[in-house]
Amino acid sequence: MAKTTPSPSLPPVAERRPTQFTHHGVTVTDDYAWLRDPGYPEVTDPAILDYLNAENDWFAKAMEAQAPRVDALFTEMRARIKEADRSVPQKDGDYLYWIEYEQGVEYKKWWRRPVAAGDDTGADELIFDETAAAAGLDYFRLGAIAVSNDGTRLAWAVDSDGSERFVARIKVIATGEVLADEIPDTLSGLIWTSDDSGLVYARVNDQWRTDTVLLHRIGTAHGEDVALYHEADEGFRVGVGLSASERWIVISTGDHETGEARLVPASDPTAPQILVRERQTGVEYDADVYDRGDGSEPLLFIHTNDTHENFRLATAPLSTPGAWTTLVEGTDDFYLTGFDLFRDFYVVEGRVRGLDRIEVRYYDDPARIEPIAFPEASYEAGLSENPEWATDRLRLTYESMVSPASVYDYHVAARTLDLLKVQEIPSGYDPSLYVTERLEIEARDGTMVPVSIMARKDRRDPSPLYLYGYGAYGIAIGPGFSTVRLSLVDRGMVFAIAHIRGGDDLGRRWYKQGKLDKRTNTFNDFVDVARGLVARGLTEAGRIAISGGSAGGELMGAVINSDPDLWGAVVAHVPFVDVLNTMLDATLPLTPGEWPEWGNPIEDAEAFRLIASYSPYDQVRAQAYPPLMVTAGLNDPRVTYWEPAKWVAKLRAAKTDAHALLLKTNMGAGHGGKSGRFESLKETAEEFAFILWQLDIGDGQPA
Numbered sequence: 141m142a143k144t145t146p147s148p149s150l151p152p153v154a155e156r157r158p159t160q161f162t163h164h165g166v167t168v169t170d171d172y173a174w175l176r177d178p179g180y181p182e183v184t185d186p187a188i189l190d191y192l193n194a195e196n197d198w199f200a201k202a203m204e205a206q207a208p209r210v211d212a213l214f215t216e217m218r219a220r221i222k223e224a225d226r227s228v229p230q231k232d233g234d235y236l237y238w239i240e241y242e243q244g245v246e247y248k249k250w251w252r253r254p255v256a257a258g259d260d261t262g263a264d265e266l267i268f269d270e271t272a273a274a275a276g277l278d279y280f281r282l283g284a285i286a287v288s289n290d291g292t293r294l295a296w297a298v299d300s301d302g303s304e305r306f307v308a309r310i311k312v313i314a315t316g317e318v319l320a321d322e323i324p325d326t327l328s329g330l331i332w333t334s335d336d337s338g339l340v341y342a343r344v345n346d347q348w349r350t351d352t353v354l355l356h357r358i359g360t361a362h363g364e365d366v367a368l369y370h371e372a373d374e375g376f377r378v379g380v381g382l383s384a385s386e387r388w389i390v391i392s393t394g395d396h397e398t399g400e401a402r403l404v405p406a407s408d409p410t411a412p413q414i415l416v417r418e419r420q421t422g423v424e425y426d427a428d429v430y431d432r433g434d435g436s437e438p439l440l441f442i443h444t445n446d447t448h449e450n451f452r453l454a455t456a457p458l459s460t461p462g463a464w465t466t467l468v469e470g471t472d473d474f475y476l477t478g479f480d481l482f483r484d485f486y487v488v489e490g491r492v493r494g495l496d497r498i499e500v501r502y503y504d505d506p507a508r509i510e511p512i513a514f515p516e517a518s519y520e521a522g523l524s525e526n527p528e529w530a531t532d533r534l535r536l537t538y539e540s541m542v543s544p545a546s547v548y549d550y551h552v553a554a555r556t557l558d559l560l561k562v563q564e565i566p567s568g569y570d571p572s573l574y575v576t577e578r579l580e581i582e583a584r585d586g587t588m589v590p591v592s593i594m595a596r597k598d599r600r601d602p603s604p605l606y607l608y609g610y611g612a613y614g615i616a617i618g619p620g621f622s623t624v625r626l627s628l629v630d631r632g633m634v635f636a637i638a639h640i641r642g643g644d645d646l647g648r649r650w651y652k653q654g655k656l657d658k659r660t661n662t663f664n665d666f667v668d669v670a671r672g673l674v675a676r677g678l679t680e681a682g683r684i685a686i687s688g689g690s691a692g693g694e695l696m697g698a699v700i701n702s703d704p705d706l707w708g709a710v711v712a713h714v715p716f717v718d719v720l721n722t723m724l725d726a727t728l729p730l731t732p733g734e735w736p737e738w739g740n741p742i743e744d745a746e747a748f749r750l751i752a753s754y755s756p757y758d759q760v761r762a763q764a765y766p767p768l769m770v771t772a773g774l775n776d777p778r779v780t781y782w783e784p785a786k787w788v789a790k791l792r793a794a795k796t797d798a799h800a801l802l803l804k805t806n807m808g809a810g811h812g813g814k815s816g817r818f819e820s821l822k823e824t825a826e827e828f829a830f831i832l833w834q835l836d837i838g839d840g841q842p843a
Contacts, residue, residue, distance in 0.1 A: 152194035154789035219567035348729035375574030384481035581672030605679035611642030612691035614651035640665035689713030697756025709834035764797035
């Protein structure tokens with residue numbers, strides 16, 4: 141049974157300051173709208189800061205007795221990490237590149253060595269030291285990083301407060317000299333021009349929307365940067381990339397349902413742009429260029445959903461970029477998620493019945509299809525970094541819920557896999573102790589929802605269970621490996637992933653069935669999966685811990701409103717719970733671009749009604765709620781801090797139980813929580829300690 145929160149003092153109670161608004165004839169009262177600082181992104185209102193700090197103090201007091209458990213969890217989680225580790229070197233031009241972690245260090249180092257030097261470690265060259273760059277910062281996140289074509293300079297971008305506004309700098313690798321160039325407000329790749337005289341990047345505006353692509357010429361002030369493209373639609377965002385042959389810069393723009401792309405030579409970014417095809421609402425596409433550089437006309441490859449919701453792959457001559465000819469048909473069975481071009485072959489990636497599939501195909505023989513075979517029935521696999529245009533092998537990654545991450549080279553001609561590295565777990569790991577299953581559970585409308593399960597073979601059912609879900613934006617949650625997960629599974633818990641609608645686990649239709657007017661399918665699927673696992677005897681109602689973040693936090697809020705008795709502990713990370721207010725506010729950073737996902741309640745009365753009917757904040761009621769731990773980031777531009785703060789304040793006033801309700805706001809971080817591999821691990825240890833506490837699972841060492 142869940143425990144009440146012992147404390148000599150009472151939790152903070154936010155003041156009620158009712159405000160009202162009316163849309164479509166409906167008046168809504170919001171008692172906690174004042175928690176949004178009008179000066180955001182600056183948060184200076186003393187009353188708001190006092191409340192957030194009081195909640196942080198309450199969190200610390202409530203978790204004080206769990207400190208030994210947090211420490212124990214952190215210690216065992218850290219013991220599973222090979223602290224002094226390095227990636228498998230990858231060739232890119234004249235160099236081999238890799239990253240390394242040193243013992244006890246939060247951040248990594250980026251290294252290279254000339255290919256001609258062989259294994260001469262004396263030739264190793266440190267090109268970027270994240271630890272040095274992070275010195276003195278409470279938060280550090282490396283964004284884009286790019287070596288110039290001639291190999292002499294490095295461009296990189298850093299977010300130092302979690303706001304996702306990166307500042308780009310450039311240095312001379314050989315000397316370490318940092319150039320005077322400084323490019324603020326980047327939020328994209330950094331693309332070197334062919335002659336290395338400049339960088340092309342996308343700039344984020346005051347609303348955190350990348351709306352402009354610019355060319356920065358090395359040695360000039362950023363105010364002199366040349367605008368190459370500006371996106372006028374406030375719902376669209378732009379990005380920049382480099383074609384496979386590195387001869388073209390791809391400028392892409394789009395929202396959650398529509399795409400558009402332009403091409404410009406990397407040798408002359410200011411040249412007239414080639415529009416691949418004018419945007420058409422509901423048609424997504426991305427493009428690359430097969431350009432051999434031998435004088436033959438380049439051929440466009442286009443990945444699009446214009447004729448089938450599971451996408452097709454088409455081609456078009458560069459001279460007539462909108463004349464698309466199907467190369468790979470879209471089908472109901474194969475969800476085509478992407479492609480990569482190489483000089484002598486191309487690769488198609490997708491999913492069949494929810495499992496990853498990688499196929500090597502050939503330009504001169506469309507009928508020749510070579511799928512790459514993997515050994516397990518349930519797994520995650522995909523291309524890793526493959527920077528070379530002319531290559532005879534592919535770098536792949538592979539893992540499953542019981543198999544640690546592995547790195548392979550796939551030799552294309554021989555069709556063989558060469559194992560290069562398996563994730564090492566220093567404290568030990570025996571996969572024979574565990575079992576993984578892929579179940580299907582029927583939802584209330586008859587849809588069969590996949591569920592991935594991992595557990596110890598010696599567990600006793602019904603077991604306490606940890607159920608994870610996301611279900612939004614067409615993001616699939618794959619059945620991958622996790623070392624931190626072992627801290628729950630080794631204590632007798634079953635770990636489950638619900639592949640609910642709203643993600644694209646089973647194809648694009650699966651995604652569409654969980655968005656807009658079908659959004660409630662996502663919540664129903666999650667609840668029905670939980671009830672199905674109870675019916676199968678794996679667990680019991682009230683012994684299920686659930687967790688989700690961002691849109692997955694919205695999921696947590698919805699299901700605790702609808703089915704509070706199912707859950708024994710709930711963790712909602714940076715939860716998107718104030719859905720109606722956020723979607724009604726076009727001045728917020730993400731709102732216009734989110735309307736294709738959730739609906740536009742400003743213009744659409746039915747969208748207003750539907751969102752209001754499930755928005756977790758608006759549906760808080762006087763009832764008993766399960767124990768709840770909530771996190772937020774003061775600098776979070778995606779889910780603004782006031783959403784979880786308002787939600788917790790309203791829950792605290794409305795709920796009729798004595799269960800724990802905790803809010804922790806990271807005052808110097810954003811959407812992803814704290815930075816650094818160990819600092820972020822501490823937050824996971826806190827989450828797991830809260831779950832074990834509330835489910836009354838003992839403190840003994842893992843079995």
